[in-house]
Structure formats: structure tokens, C-alpha cells
Amino acid sequence: MDTKNQIMTVAKATVQSHGYNALNFREIAKEVGVTSASIHYYFPTKGDLGMALASQYADEADQLLSGLSLDPKDSEATVDAYLSAFRSALLNDNRMCLCGIMLAERDDLPIEVKREVDRFTVVNVSWLEKLVARLVPELAASDVAERALAIFSAIEGAQLVARGSADIAVFDRTISAYRKAGLLP
Amino acid sequence: MDTKNQIMTVAKATVQSHGYNALNFREIAKEVGVTSASIHYYFPTKGDLGMALASQYADEADQLLSGLSLDPKDSEATVDAYLSAFRSALLNDNRMCLCGIMLAERDDLPIEVKREVDRFTVVNVSWLEKLVARLVPELAASDVAERALAIFSAIEGAQLVARGSADIAVFDRTISAYRKAGLLP
DNA sequence: CAAAACCTATTAATCAGTTGATAGGTGTTG
DNA sequence: CAACACCTATCAACTGATTAATAGGTTTTG
Numbered sequence A, B: 001m002d003t004k005n006q007i008m009t010v011a012k013a014t015v016q017s018h019g020y021n022a023l024n025f026r027e028i029a030k031e032v033g034v035t036s037a038s039i040h041y042y043f044p045t046k047g048d049l050g051m052a053l054a055s056q057y058a059d060e061a062d063q064l065l066s067g068l069s070l071d072p073k074d075s076e077a078t079v080d081a082y083l084s085a086f087r088s089a090l091l092n093d094n095r096m097c098l099c100g101i102m103l104a105e106r107d108d109l110p111i112e113v114k115r116e117v118d119r120f121t122v123v124n125v126s127w128l129e130k131l132v133a134r135l136v137p138e139l140a141a142s143d144v145a146e147r148a149l150a151i152f153s154a155i156e157g158a159q160l161v162a163r164g165s166a167d168i169a170v171f172d173r174t175i176s177a178y179r180k181a182g183l184l185p
Numbered sequence C: 001c002a003a004a005a006c007c008t009a010t011t012a013a014t015c016a017g018t019t020g021a022t023a024g025g026t027g028t029t030g
Numbered sequence D: 001c002a003a004c005a006c007c008t009a010t011c012a013a014c015t016g017a018t019t020a021a022t023a024g025g026t027t028t029t030g
Helices: A003-018 A025-032 A036-042 A046-066 A072-091 A098-104 A111-135 A141-165 A168-181 B003-018 B025-032 B036-042 B046-066 B072-091 B098-104 B111-135 B141-165 B168-181
Strands: none
Touching: A003 A025, A003 A036, A003 A046, A003 A098, A025 A036, A046 A072, A046 A098, A046 A111, A072 A111, A072 A141, A072 A168, A098 A111, A098 A141, A098 B098, A098 B141, A111 A141, A111 B141, A141 A168, A141 B098, A141 B111, A141 B141, A141 B168, A168 B141, B003 B025, B003 B036, B003 B046, B003 B098, B025 B036, B046 B072, B046 B098, B046 B111, B072 B111, B072 B141, B072 B168, B098 B111, B098 B141, B111 B141, B141 B168
């Protein structure tokens, strides 16, 4: 992997654990094995780095979701795949969704970063709208968008709260309760 | 209001907007009209201040919840009162639940702060367990705890995500979807 | 084709600003 | 007068950012 990608890999892990504010050029540099000036070479400002991270994250989400079937016959596999994207962040050293944690820091994010974080939300919610429309046909068309938003919010919240207990079972129980209550298809 | 309370008021507002990490002795001091050394007089370390804030917040939540009726005949008023506690944070300059935002910074919090943040979660979830047990009698006893956790997680998530749009209507629509889906009593 | 010009990737050194914390002093008040 | 509620001054650590320099490769051009 080239230096630029190594920087992004290390920085991404840091943000998912400690947030954007905790990103620190010297710390990333040490982990990658270069100097902080080299990071500025690839990412002139911290905002540039944050934007690159969030942008890549949103792109990857977009690609992942595009690859999932919306066909009702695959509903279980699709919902499981979606949930496991969030679940796996927790499994990876109790980390959070990159954009979920950045959402908490939103007011301090450079606009360019904020824009990409928002794009991640849009990518998720608009995919969920399509999913809900297909899998919950009994839901009034006017309620689809808010249900999609609710599912996304609930999952982000489950991750946030479960992370506090550092116990993946807490996340699983929360998701199970969402299903039983009828929030998730 | 005495200096100590003024400090806590200003600090609380800062954390609810920008998180614990953004707390800054000089900034608080300027807003209160004292010097940073005076803040150290009341709160020797930043961890002491953070702990005091989270502790007070958990206490206030405890008091608020203790005052709410669990009687099914008051269910609507009780649930509304609970939701409005979270809603009002957003109305107050798009702020978040103090402990919700601290949950995102959990790994960087001094232990004494973490402890109080966790207590806030416990206060909420255990009250919700009592509420769910009373208001959702058809729910199996073994599912009450996870439903309570799910409600708390979903509300925290709704706040986090809605905050991103800086539009209270987004929060309201999310809560409305939770109700329609059957997550909230 | 060889020399000149330029680019890529990286370093060392340093600046300016911020931040938590502390030592020691001053004025007020019960 | 002693405890309380402050303040001045200062430290040490950290941080984002900048600058000048360098080694090695590529491109242009006389």
C-alpha cells in the first residue's frame, strides 16, 4: 500500500475510535512511519484529510448498498448485510461508524468534511427508502421516508449506546428488539 | 447564581454543543467573567469538571423521571414528557444530550466522567424498563429490558442524526416513525 | 543524446497558537 | 485573623502548519 493509503487507513481507524478532533498529524505520522510534513504533502490541511476519509467512506457505503438485492425474497440476507456493516465496526475494537462519530462533532467540522458526512447519511437513507418501499408494502407511501430515517437513526443510536458497554451482545439485543417491535423489516 | 454554578452552566452548554474535549478552561472563564485559575479553584482538573457535569445531569434525569407517572392512564403525557427532554436539547441551539455526545467520546473520557455517563444510561434504561413493563403488558417479561434499551438507543440516535440537519422536524418525523412502527408505547 | 528543467516524495527545523495545570499573591468577609 | 474567592504570571506539552532542503526520477529541449 502506498503512503497515501496507509495514512488514510490509520487516520480512519483513529477517527472511528476517537473522532475527527483527535486526529493528529504527528500521531498518524508515527504509526505510518513518516513525518508529519509528509502527511501535509498529501493532505494540506486537516480538513482535507477529514474530507478524504468521509468521502471514501460514503463512496464505499454507496458501493456496498448498490450491490445488495432489494428483492423481497432476499430480504433477510440484505437486512443482515446492512446491519453487519455497523456491527463489524463495533467488533473492530469497539469502533463506530466514521460518520456516526463525526455527526457528534458536527459543529466543529470544516464544511468540506460536513458535506461528506451528510452525503453518507443521504446515501444510507435513500437506499433504506428503496428497501422499505419494497419490503414493507403495507406502509403508506408518505411514511416510507420517515421510516427509512428512523431505521438509520435507530441503528446509529444502537451503535452509540452499545459502544458504551463495549459488549457486542448489547448491540445485538437492541437490534433484536427493533425487529420484534416492527421497526426493522 | 454563584460562580460555581455559572461555570457549570456555561460548561454544560459547551459540552452539549461541542463535546467534552472542546471544554476549555480559558473559554469558560471568559464567558463567566473570571480567570481560568478560578475554575481550577472549584474544579481542580478537567476530569473533575466533566464528572460534576455528568453527575448533575444524571441526577436531574433521575429526578425528572421519578416525577413521571407510570400509570397507563397517563401514558401519553409521560412518554411526551420523556421525549420532550431530548427534543428540548435540540431546540436549545441544536444541542445534544450531554451524555449522548459524551458517549461518542467515551474512549477519551477520564474514568470518573465515564462512570457518570454510564450512570445516566442506567437511570434512563431502568426507568424505561419500568415504563415498558407497565405500558406494554403484552410484551414477554424477558423482552422488557431489551425493549427499554432499544427505546433509549433509538432516541439518542434520533437526536444525533436529526442534529445533523439542524431541523427539529427531522427529529419529530423520526419519533413519529418509531411510534407508527410500534417501538414507542 | 546529454544537459537543463522540473516533478515527486520526503525530511529536519521551527513557528505561533492553544491548553491544562500550578505556585504564589491579594483582597474580602464572617 | 483565618478561610474563602479570586487573580497574576508562568510552565510544559501539544498541535496544525510552513519553510527550506534533498535525493531520485522524468520530461523537455538545444
